[in-house]
Amino acid sequence: xxxxxxxxxxxxxxxxxxxxxxxxxxxxxxxxxxxxxxxxxxxxxxxxxxxxxxxxxxxxxxxxxxxxxxxxxxxxxxxxxxxxxxxxxxxxxxxxxxxxxxxxxxxxxxxxxxxxxxxxxxxxxxxxxxxxxxxxxxxxxxxxxxxxxxxxxxxxxxxxxxxxxxxxxxxxxxxxxxxxxxxxxxxxxxxxxxxxxxxxxxxxxxxxxxxxxxxxxxxxxxxxxxxxxxxxxxxxxxxxxxxxxxxxxxxxxxxxxxxxxxxxxxxxxxxxxxxxxxxxxxxxxxxxxxxxxxxxxxxxxxxxxxxxxxxxxxxxxxxxxxxxxxxxxxxxxxxxxxxxxxxxxxxxxxxxxxxxxxxxxxxxxxxxxxxxxxxxxxxxxxxxxxxxxxxxxxxx
Amino acid sequence: xxxxxxxxxxxxxxxxxxxxxxxxxxxxxxxxxxxxxxxxxxxxxxxxxxxxxxxxxxxxxxxxxxxxxxxxxxxxxxxxxxxxxxxxxxxxxxxxxxxxxxxxxxxxxxxxxxxxxxxxxxxxxxxxxxxxxxxxxxxxxxxxxxxxxxxxxxxxxxxxxxxxxxxxxxxxxxxxxxxxxxxxxxxxxxxxxxxxxxxxxxxxxxxxxxxxxxxxxxxxxxxxxxxxxxxxxxxxxxxxxxxxxxxxxxxxxxxxxxxxxxxxxxxxxxxxxxxxxxxxxxxxxxxxxxxxxxxxxxxxxxxxxxxxxxxxxxxxxxxxxxxxxxxxxxxxxxxxxxxxxxxxxxxxxxxxxxxxxxxxxxxxxxxxxx
Ligand SMILES: Cc1cc2nc3c(=O)[nH]c(=O)nc-3n(C[C@H](O)[C@H](O)[C@H](O)COP(=O)(O)OP(=O)(O)OC[C@H]3O[C@@H](n4cnc5c(N)ncnc54)[C@H](O)[C@@H]3O)c2cc1C
Numbered sequence: 001x002x003x004x005x006x007x008x009x010x011x012x013x014x015x016x017x018x019x020x021x022x023x024x025x026x027x028x029x030x031x032x033x034x035x036x037x038x039x040x041x042x043x044x045x046x047x048x049x050x051x052x053x054x055x056x057x058x059x060x061x062x063x064x065x066x067x068x069x070x071x072x073x074x075x076x077x078x079x080x081x082x083x084x085x086x087x088x089x090x091x092x093x094x095x096x097x098x099x100x101x102x103x104x105x106x107x108x109x110x111x112x113x114x115x116x117x118x119x120x121x122x123x124x125x126x127x128x129x130x131x132x133x134x135x136x137x138x139x140x141x142x143x144x145x146x147x148x149x150x151x152x153x154x155x156x157x158x159x160x161x162x163x164x165x166x167x168x169x170x171x172x173x174x175x176x177x178x179x180x181x182x183x184x185x186x187x188x189x190x191x192x193x194x195x196x197x198x199x200x201x202x203x204x205x206x207x208x209x210x211x212x213x214x215x216x217x218x219x220x221x222x223x224x225x226x227x228x229x230x231x232x233x234x235x236x237x238x239x240x241x242x243x244x245x246x247x248x249x250x251x252x253x254x255x256x257x258x259x260x261x262x263x264x265x266x267x268x269x270x271x272x273x274x275x276x277x278x279x280x281x282x283x284x285x286x287x288x289x290x291x292x293x294x295x296x297x298x299x300x301x302x303x304x305x306x307x308x309x310x311x312x313x314x315x316x317x318x319x320x321x322x323x324x325x326x327x328x329x330x331x332x333x334x335x336x337x338x339x340x341x342x343x344x345x346x347x348x349x350x351x352x353x354x355x356x357x358x359x360x361x362x363x364x365x366x367x368x369x370x371x372x373x374x375x376x377x378x379x380x381x382x383x384x385x386x387x388x389x390x391x392x393x394x395x396x
Numbered sequence: 397x398x399x400x401x402x403x404x405x406x407x408x409x410x411x412x413x414x415x416x417x418x419x420x421x422x423x424x425x426x427x428x429x430x431x432x433x434x435x436x437x438x439x440x441x442x443x444x445x446x447x448x449x450x451x452x453x454x455x456x457x458x459x460x461x462x463x464x465x466x467x468x469x470x471x472x473x474x475x476x477x478x479x480x481x482x483x484x485x486x487x488x489x490x491x492x493x494x495x496x497x498x499x500x501x502x503x504x505x506x507x508x509x510x511x512x513x514x515x516x517x518x519x520x521x522x523x524x525x526x527x528x529x530x531x532x533x534x535x536x537x538x539x540x541x542x543x544x545x546x547x548x549x550x551x552x553x554x555x556x557x558x559x560x561x562x563x564x565x566x567x568x569x570x571x572x573x574x575x576x577x578x579x580x581x582x583x584x585x586x587x588x589x590x591x592x593x594x595x596x597x598x599x600x601x602x603x604x605x606x607x608x609x610x611x612x613x614x615x616x617x618x619x620x621x622x623x624x625x626x627x628x629x630x631x632x633x634x635x636x637x638x639x640x641x642x643x644x645x646x647x648x649x650x651x652x653x654x655x656x657x658x659x660x661x662x663x664x665x666x667x668x669x670x671x672x673x674x675x676x677x678x679x680x681x682x683x684x685x686x687x688x689x690x691x692x693x694x695x696x697x698x699x700x701x702x703x704x705x706x707x708x709x710x711x712x713x714x715x716x717x718x719x720x721x722x723x724x725x726x727x728x729x730x731x732x733x734x735x736x737x738x739x740x741x742x743x744x745x746x747x748x749x750x751x752x753x754x755x756x757x758x759x760x761x762x763x764x765x766x
Contacts, residue, residue, distance in 0.1 A: 260766050269766050272758065278766055279757035283684075283705050290401070290683035297402040308683075311676040372665075378675060379668030383648050386663040 002050040005064050009072045012065075016073065019051060020080040028083045032204070036161060039086035043116035046085070052114045056094065060110035067300050071293075078250040086116055087158075093120045093166045100183070100224040100232040109164070109185065121162035123153045123186070123210060124233065131373050133168070134178040134230070138212065140169035142219070142226075147171075147184060149192075149215040157367075159195045159208035162188045167217075172227050183229030185221040192216075202359040248316065249289030252323070256285040259327055262354070265346060266330050277326050284319040291315065307382045314374045317364035324361050327354035401686060411472050413449055418480035424735050430483040431594035431738075435558050437484045445484070446516030452490050453514030457498075461511035467627070467692040471634035471685060478638030481738055483595045485519050485555035491631045492554065492624065493520030496563045499620035499627075500574055500612035509561060509576070520561035523550040523601055524621065531625055531750055533565060533572035533618040538603060540566040544610055545583075546575060546603040554749075556599030557588040564601075564608065570615025575608035582606065593745035595738060626699055629707035629750050630688040636710040636746055637681040643714075643721040643739050644674045650725055661724070670720050677713035684709045701763050708756035711747035718743040 004012055025042050029035050046052040047061065054073040056062025065073060090113045097109055112118040129136040138151025149169055159165065165186045172180015188195065192215035197205035224232035263269040263278055291312050295305045328335045331351055334344055339352035339359075365371040379385045403411075421441045430436055445451045455470035456462025470491070477486060494513050497506050512518030524531050526538065526549060538548030546566045556562065562577040562584070577584065583606035589598045612620060648671055651662030661667050684706040691699050718740040722729035729736045747753065 260764070263766065275761040275766060276754055276757050279705070279708070279760040279764075282760065282764060283709050283757075286687070286702075286705060287680045287683055287709070290687050291679065294401040294679075294683055301402060307675060308679045311672075311679055314672070315676055315680065372669070375669040375672035376665060378672040379662070383671050383675060385648065385651055385668055385671060386660045388663050388665060388668075389659055 003058065003064070004050065005058075005066060005069065007069065009068060012069050012072050013076050016051070016076045017080065019049060020076070020082055023049070024080065025083060036086060039083055040116045040119075042083050043085045043087065043114075047115040052085075053094075056110070056114065057098070060098070060106050061114045062110075067296060071296055075250050078254060081254070087113065087119050090114075090116075090120045092122055093164075096166060096183070096232055097185075097223060104220075105185070105223065118163040119158060119161050120164045120166060121156050121159045121188070123156050123159070123165040123167040125155050126152060127154050131370060134181070136168055136170055136181065137174070138167070138169050140171050140182055140184060140217070142171070145219050146216040147182075147219060147222070149184070149186065149212045149217055151212050153210040153212075155198065155207045155367075156195075156210050157207045159188070159210050160197055160205070162195075164188060165210070166223070166233075168229055168233055171229075176227070178230040180227050181229040181233070182226050183223040183232040184217045185223060186212075186215065186217050187221075190215050190217070201362065202356060249285065249292045252285040252288055252319070255323065256282050258349075259323065259330075262327060262330050262349075262351065265349070266332065268330050268332075274330070277329075281323050281326055284315075284322065288312070288315060288319060307378075310374075310378050310382050313368075314371055314378070317361075317371055317374075320357075320361040320364045324354060324358040328358045331355070401683070401690070407468065407472060410469055411476060414451070414473050414476040415479075417445070417449060418476055418482060422480045422482045424481075424738075427481045427483055427595055427735075427738065434588060436555070436595075436597040437558070442484055442519075443516050445486075446514075452486070452516045456490075456494060456510055456514045460506055461514040466689075467630070468686065468689040471631060471689045474631050474635040475638030475641075475685070478635035478742075479642040481595050481639070481735075481742060485521070485558060487596070487628070487632065487635070488521040488554035488556075488559065489513055489519045491628050492522040493559075493561065493563050495624045495627045496522045496574060496620065497611065499623045500616075501620070502612045505576065505609075505611045512561075518561055519555065519559045520563060521553055521555050521559040522624070523553045523556060523562055523564045525550065525552045527551055531621075533621050536565050536567050536572050538564065538566040540568045540573060540575060540608065541605075542569075544568075544575060544608050545605045546577065546608050547583075547605055548603055550601040550603070551598075552589070553599045553601055555597055556601050557586050557597060562601065563611065564603070565617050565621060566608070568614055572617040572621070573614050574611040574617040574620065576611050577603070577606055577608045581608075591745065593741045595742060596745065622700075625750055626703035627692065629703045629756070630685065630692060630699075632746055632750065633681070633685040633688065633703075633706040633710040636714040636743070637678065637685045639739055639742055639746075640674075640681055640710070640714040640717040641678045643717045643736070643743075644671070644678050646736065646739075647671055647674065647717075647721045647724040654726075667724060670724060674717045674720055677717055681710040681713045701760060704756035704759040704763070707750065708753040708760065711743075711753050711756075714743040715740075715747050 023045055028038050053062030054065045054070045058064040094110060094113055097105055113120060124133055126136050126138060140147040140149045165188055167184045167186040169182050169184055170180055171182040192213040194211045195208045198207050198209050199205050200207060259281055260278060263274060268274045291308050295309045298306050331354060337344055339355040344350060344352040380387055430438060450463055451473055453462040454465045454473060455467060458464040494510060497509055509518060513520055528535055529552060538546055538550060540546050546564060560579050562579055564575045564577050565572055566575055583604040585602040587600045589600055591598050651667050651671060652660055654661050688699060688702040688706045691702050722736045722740055725736055728734050
């Protein structure tokens with residue numbers, strides 16, 4: 001595999017641009033089924049040419065790029081409008097396996113994950129355990145060489161297509177809280193697993209409900225020690241997060257340019273109130289990018305990502321919602337239409353995407369931990385404020 | 397993106413030096429004492445700043461008696477001054493006036509005036525605004541006759557009551573033009589204004605056939621003024637980020653110790669969430685301010701876009717943080733003896749200075765070509 005970790009920033013950018021010029025697959029299809037196959041094929045192309053997993057160890061198929069080159073990588077991918085790989089959850093699962101798994105587990109799961117030959121989902125939330133994950137009830141009972149898993153997960157992104165789930169289970173008593181949780185890699189094709197699509201408010205079926213009826217999971221598929229799955233679950237992204245968040249800041253530079261274009265096309269760019277909000281949107285996108293850069297700079301100096309890393313996600317969710325709300329306001333009466341309506345097409349553009357985003361981003365302040373939980377975590381962990389009475393275990 | 401956002405060891409050393417100096421020389425008791433005085437600053441501290449650590453000359457070119465440091469260094473100084481609410485004519489003299497001279501391209505004037513500004517022996521200011529409050533050269537009504545004698549009234553002139561050198565934008569037949577006026581020249585009347593932010597004074601200048609010296613080109617003030625204001629906005633954004641950070645620290649410190657209902661108020665989620673949002677704004681303000689700073693040092697063409705962006709954002713963030721700090725402090729926060737209101741007033745005042753956030757966002761939109 002080509003080792004690009006020694007390239008200069010300019011060289012890496014040039015190589016990546018050349019690669020994209022030759023291999024860019026074009027726009028991903030809208031149809032969900034076709035879309036997934038398209039994105040998997042794209043990820044395989046990336047992997048086969050040594051362009052997958054910028055920060056991941058070369059030993060397991062990653063690129064092993066130092067942080068500044070990772071930033072270049074993400075910037076060029078965003079600028080080149082390269083499709084965002086599927087298996088986004090893999091970006092969370094992968095580091096957990098890399099950090100807490102054994103070499104055998106890494107060799108078994110990481111390369112196919114990076115190539116998107118195998119898709120993963122993250123099975124944390126349950127009907128009665130959302131923000132308070134530590135109250136989860138899905139049971140795993142040790143029976144010789146296997147755990148027998150019974151219970152129910154909900155709102156699991158990509159579960160219907162997933163081959164594997166990084167699943168949090170209860171092995172301790174119900175009262176054991178975070179101390180009785182075990183992390184398993186669960187085969188979604190195993191007998192007793194049933195994933196059923198759950199429609200979301202956009203009309204799509206991005207997430208699913210998953211039921212486990214006495215599912216056997218080999219003990220060798222346990223990530224980390226028994227009852228210590230909580231630590232494994234938390235050891236998700238670490239420093240990886242800063243670069244990929246910086247990347248989304250870069251993607252939003254492009255999206256805000258599209259937004260300015262929308263304002264002009266819809267003849268609203270002269271309205272002072274609209275201009276004020278457009279300027280705010282531009283500001284928000286820049287701030288996200290700079291926050292990512294500052295975190296990166298800290299990490300490059302060998303420091304901890306610092307307080308900023310904790311606020312980026314909060315910032316991100318709120319920004320995405322404001323951006324799409326503005327876009328929808330710019331659509332005026334057309335915002336009453338269905339996102340797919342042809343009346344929303346103008347030239348090359350299909351403004352229905354803004355409507356989709358408008359709906360989709362309601363989840364930006366809920367998924368992966370709500371904004372409220374995020375604020376509490378920042379107050380407790382970053383600012384050192386005393387814990388709330390009766391809620392000393394902030395879970396996300 | 398131009399900046400790397402990586403502060404060097406020199407940057408940190410500068411920050412520490414300035415912070416130590418200000419802790420010693422500008423504690424709250426001094427701020428409160430000076431804000432009640434007519435001049436509004438302490439000449440001894442001012443000259444120590446120049447002689448001991450060379451702050452006035454820090455970012456001025458070496459050929460004019462400065463140390464030639466970067467704009468980011470200047471911002472670090474301002475961030476610390478914002479934290480400490482320093483009462484001194486630094487923004488007016490070192491940021492506004494010095495940059496008005498530098499951007500004018502008038503080498504003779506720079507050679508004559510900048511060394512004094514760098515040494516702290518000349519206090520200078522820039523007089524642009526009038527009754528309308530506008531910072532646009534086009535809105536200037538003070539006139540200069542053919543002999544360059546100025547007549548008219550300037551308002552909101554930062555430290556105009558103590559400045560030795562008044563840089564005045566006035567209108568000639570050729571258009572808006574920059575002039576240097578000696579504060580002691582005939583026909584100059586100066587009068588301090590009562591200000592919301594007593595830690596930074598402003599004045600009214602009345603000019604009546606006042607003799608003045610042309611700086612730069614006759615009719616050529618608009619371009620340099622615009623550049624000067626971008627730099628001033630960027631510098632002020634850093635000051636605002638520093639002030640905002642201090643209000644967050646005060647709020648968090650208090651929330652940890654003040655108890656109600658048998659527990660610290662910081663354990664209540666309403667308070668936690670306010671603090672988390674303040675942190676978000678403080679960090680974002682820091683990003684915005686230094687993004688412009690790095691762009692200035694890199695000679696980036698993006699400065700005219702980033703400066704109004706940073707000014708608008710940092711202004712609103714500071715005002716919000718300063719207000720939340722009062723709220724979190726409850727009754728004590730509304731009490732004169734508590735410093736929270738000093739920050740709130742500084743925040744609101746700087747929000748308006750050089751144009752309010754909406755005006756800056758309008759400028760940003762214009763410059764983005766929207
Ligand atoms: C699009 C999407 C994708 C998702 N994908 C996944 C996935 O792949 N895997 C997975 O495991 N989960 C997934 N989730 C689930 C998600 O993590 C949870 O929805 C989220 O953590 C919130 O839990 P909840 O829905 O039970 O809400 P609740 O916890 O019931 O919260 C309801 C409301 O109460 C507030 N609240 C709760 N506790 C507190 C508190 N202590 N203080 C203040 N306010 C509080 C919340 O902020 C929220 O506003 C996904 C969710 C969405 C929307």
